[in-house]
Amino acid sequence: MEMIRASELVYEYEQRDDEGNVVGMNRALDEIELDVRPGQFVVILGHNGSGKSTLAKHMNAILVPTGGTMWVNGRDTKDPRELMNVRQSAGMVFQNPDNQIIGTVVEEDVGFGPENLGVPTEEIWRRVEDGLRAVGMIEYRAHSPNKLSGGQKQRVAIAGVIAMEPECIVLDEPTAMLDPDGRKEVLRTVQELRKRKNVTVILITHYMEEAIDADAIYVMEGGRVVMQGTPREIFGRVDELKRYRLDVPQVTMLAEELRRRGLDIPRGILRREELVEAICRLS
Amino acid sequence: MSIKLEHVNYIYSAGTAYEKQALKDVSLEILPGQFVGVIGHTGSGKSTLIQHLNGLVKANSGVIYYNGENIYADGYDMKSLRGQVGLVFQYPEHQLFEEDVLSDVCFGPKNQGLSKEDCEKRAFEALELVGFPEKYYHQSPFELSGGQKRRAAIAGVLAMKPKVLVLDEPTAGLDPAGRDDILDQVKYLHDQTGITVVLVSHSMEDIARYVERIIVMNRGEKMFDGTPKEVFAHYEELEQVGLAAPQVTYVMHDLKARGIPVDTTATTVEEAAEEICRALKR
Amino acid sequence: MIREITIGQYYPADSFIHRLDPRVKIVCTLLFLISLFIQNSLLGYLIATVFLAFVIHASKVPFKFIIKGLKAIILLLMFTVVMNLFLTKDGAVLVRFWIFQITEGGLKLSVFMAVRLIYLIIGSSLMTLTTTPNALTDGIESLLRPLNKFRVPVHEVAMIMSIALRFIPILLEETDKIMKAQIARGADLESGNILQRTKAMVPVLVPLFVSAFRRANDLALAMEARCYFGGEGRTKMKPLLYRRQDYLAYAFVAAYVVVAFVVGRFVPFHIWIF
Numbered sequence: 001m002e003m004i005r006a007s008e009l010v011y012e013y014e015q016r017d018d019e020g021n022v023v024g025m026n027r028a029l030d031e032i033e034l035d036v037r038p039g040q041f042v043v044i045l046g047h048n049g050s051g052k053s054t055l056a057k058h059m060n061a062i063l064v065p066t067g068g069t070m071w072v073n074g075r076d077t078k079d080p081r082e083l084m085n086v087r088q089s090a091g092m093v094f095q096n097p098d099n100q101i102i103g104t105v106v107e108e109d110v111g112f113g114p115e116n117l118g119v120p121t122e123e124i125w126r127r128v129e130d131g132l133r134a135v136g137m138i139e140y141r142a143h144s145p146n147k148l149s150g151g152q153k154q155r156v157a158i159a160g161v162i163a164m165e166p167e168c169i170v171l172d173e174p175t176a177m178l179d180p181d182g183r184k185e186v187l188r189t190v191q192e193l194r195k196r197k198n199v200t201v202i203l204i205t206h207y208m209e210e211a212i213d214a215d216a217i218y219v220m221e222g223g224r225v226v227m228q229g230t231p232r233e234i235f236g237r238v239d240e241l242k243r244y245r246l247d248v249p250q251v252t253m254l255a256e257e258l259r260r261r262g263l264d265i266p267r268g269i270l271r272r273e274e275l276v277e278a279i280c281r282l283s
Numbered sequence: 284m285s286i287k288l289e290h291v292n293y294i295y296s297a298g299t300a301y302e303k304q305a306l307k308d309v310s311l312e313i314l315p316g317q318f319v320g321v322i323g324h325t326g327s328g329k330s331t332l333i334q335h336l337n338g339l340v341k342a343n344s345g346v347i348y349y350n351g352e353n354i355y356a357d358g359y360d361m362k363s364l365r366g367q368v369g370l371v372f373q374y375p376e377h378q379l380f381e382e383d384v385l386s387d388v389c390f391g392p393k394n395q396g397l398s399k400e401d402c403e404k405r406a407f408e409a410l411e412l413v414g415f416p417e418k419y420y421h422q423s424p425f426e427l428s429g430g431q432k433r434r435a436a437i438a439g440v441l442a443m444k445p446k447v448l449v450l451d452e453p454t455a456g457l458d459p460a461g462r463d464d465i466l467d468q469v470k471y472l473h474d475q476t477g478i479t480v481v482l483v484s485h486s487m488e489d490i491a492r493y494v495e496r497i498i499v500m501n502r503g504e505k506m507f508d509g510t511p512k513e514v515f516a517h518y519e520e521l522e523q524v525g526l527a528a529p530q531v532t533y534v535m536h537d538l539k540a541r542g543i544p545v546d547t548t549a550t551t552v553e554e555a556a557e558e559i560c561r562a563l564k565r
Numbered sequence: 566m567i568r569e570i571t572i573g574q575y576y577p578a579d580s581f582i583h584r585l586d587p588r589v590k591i592v593c594t595l596l597f598l599i600s601l602f603i604q605n606s607l608l609g610y611l612i613a614t615v616f617l618a619f620v621i622h623a624s625k626v627p628f629k630f631i632i633k634g635l636k637a638i639i640l641l642l643m644f645t646v647v648m649n650l651f652l653t654k655d656g657a658v659l660v661r662f663w664i665f666q667i668t669e670g671g672l673k674l675s676v677f678m679a680v681r682l683i684y685l686i687i688g689s690s691l692m693t694l695t696t697t698p699n700a701l702t703d704g705i706e707s708l709l710r711p712l713n714k715f716r717v718p719v720h721e722v723a724m725i726m727s728i729a730l731r732f733i734p735i736l737l738e739e740t741d742k743i744m745k746a747q748i749a750r751g752a753d754l755e756s757g758n759i760l761q762r763t764k765a766m767v768p769v770l771v772p773l774f775v776s777a778f779r780r781a782n783d784l785a786l787a788m789e790a791r792c793y794f795g796g797e798g799r800t801k802m803k804p805l806l807y808r809r810q811d812y813l814a815y816a817f818v819a820a821y822v823v824v825a826f827v828v829g830r831f832v833p834f835h836i837w838i839f
Binding site: 179180247253 | 529
């Protein structure tokens, strides 16, 4: 069974004029098909306004489809009785590190989700410890979130989701507001988690470098999925990516540029070592 | 139009438990018409540094000269300095407040005491310079897209006709295309008007593509100051302090290590491709 | 400047006081404040001083840190002292110059008032310094729970309080940033009369409100995403349970209140006019 599955998913909202009258419908998501299997690492790419965040919000039933269906762990997100289960199954981490931390002490924030789920007190403590350990923030358990760096705050947010013991974590542009150090820190944490907990990870981002290790990449544009494939397949189509206002890792760009200048370099180079190897083979 | 810092020191919350030296003996000079990049990671002092340039933050010791005049001297006209050295903060769209874009952009010139007509003339010019679409001039700034909001906010500073434009991470939070748009626009602005630009960024790749000079800040100190090629030649030291040279620089060094006779100073994709082709065709 | 106010701040340490149940600290602080106001003798204040000194010592919060909280009320303090000193006409006149006179009663009242205010601030800062904001709201929530019967949304109010506590420092920092940004655009936030200054704050307040609403919206989403559906069915990570030390603390404070009251009232002990 798929962890997350969308079939003909459509999301429309009313467009209103200044007086509040409905003047038309806006289609934010258009016939989305998505299959994420348990344990997979799936990246959804797209520029701002491409619909990727709207899609993410469907995975947590913050939004429900106006057409088609979204299943999370086999549960239809439209079913109000499943709301709690859906939100517990697919934990969500948001973009702004400050605006998703509720607690005034790190450990209390991590405990917030389990508290809502009605988990018994001793079990909450175990889960909080476990969550904080999983993101490497255990030594900050008694700190105020305000004094942490952006990357650390995001790790706390991830721990808060882990403590709810979800099968799947949806990260909605978790690195967009971070500096390069913070970005690396968060991505490393996510990779660690995948290894240790075997959870399904869906990462929504506009940084291509973060997609290199993905099992599958979906590229969105105008509310549709316009490209789909492995990183190598996707990064081999540089011109198309540029057309969707995305950008390609510098190494891939350099490989593309060299090929354009007539050098025999394979498509879809992702890493520095691969490029160096390919160039050395030519000399 | 030059800005000169001499032995500037700045200490945060002096005398409390949170005391922190944000700038340590920083001396530098920014010359008219330069396109300068300031790089360093969070807490390196780069944001504090640029807030000194228009007198928003006052150094604990050291002197800053604007056009040879000491800005800390008694009776120095700070307000006029702030008009000359325009500072665009990180997420500048967070300071938009007027009912429509045009009035918001007029806020700066209005504070400079210009007439309504002159303010609007300045605003039109500024909005055009940042490539802001005319059809949105009378819209509420809160209804714009992220990229447009940012343009409007930058125009708000440009409308003051500064001689120096200082931008603190103007691309933070934008997507790649939005980032390129803004940086291209700044570059265009620099080429068109000859304005001095100081660009703060975390991204080595961005910096390498646009600027002629890089100042690297680390723990409140100026670590390097030179052309991109000079600075990135120190890529190993940069790495030690948690910064990195552009990816292509590493590729070039790797190639050289593998015995391919390339010059390792390339900092952009184009330069690198050029150099690799040259080395291979020899 | 805003950062220097310690009222409402938490000072992390591992002390007997820190470990007490927040309800104990709230109730005992109230008791202490009441004891100050029914107190009117030198001996009573001496006992209060000993009690306070003991609690400060037990809290492991540096004295310097506690004193900082007083900075915020220094104006109020001076105002009260001056008013009491010159306006109370009671007993023999001690000093007289021009139209002012200081009476024995005035001196006594102003000194006692000052001590009262200072102890009041120290007492309540001690509570907030040793209790995390969350524990504090938990305590208030638990103490106010009986009001639930009267349809007062106690859980919701407590949640709002704790969120406010979390966001106040963030919004303060944001205010600072917006002010700087508008000053950089030539805004003059410091000169002019009250009307002009209020008007000059519009460019700061509008963005601040916009940002606060955006944050509130984001936070609401994040809370929903983490399965928050209001107070019903929630468990507590840190449930409030009275332990032996809490009963001890109650007994100790109750003893203090009684002793201070009885001794202060009935043991005659005076030095000069006090």
